[in-house]
Amino acid sequence: MVVLMKYLLFAILAASAGATAARATQQQPQVIEIYVERFSFTPSEFRVKAGAPIEIRLRSDDTDHGFRIVGTDVNVAIPKRGKGVATVTFVPPQPGKYVFECSKLCGAGHSFMRGAFIAE
Ligand SMILES: [Cu+2]
Helix, strand or coil, X not given: CHHHHHHHHHXXXXXXXXXXXXXXXXXXXXXXXXXXXXXXXXXXXEEECCCCCEEEEEEECCCCEEEEECCCCCEXXXXXXXXXXXXXXXXXXXXXXXXXXXXXXCCCCHHHCEEEEEEC
């Protein structure tokens, strides 16, 4: 049942991405929606598949932020609340832990704005 729920959730997210296929295929990225605010990412931890594309959609709930995956060239600006969504497409090349952090100075707690995802 849990597996079915996860599948349904993925199908809904894929549909919202404009995908026409109702069934998940290997080409369709796993979509992760992240809410960003001083001074956290929500969710700040999640799991993905190594070697498969992921699409991370970042939405700010307050000011400008940034999103950088440490050790990669991924670094995007996240516009302030109501000004749009930043989208990152990324393929984790190998299993492991990928740390991400805010790359735009956004206040006193900026350096604590971190998270990580596990590729397995
Ligand atoms: Cu910041």
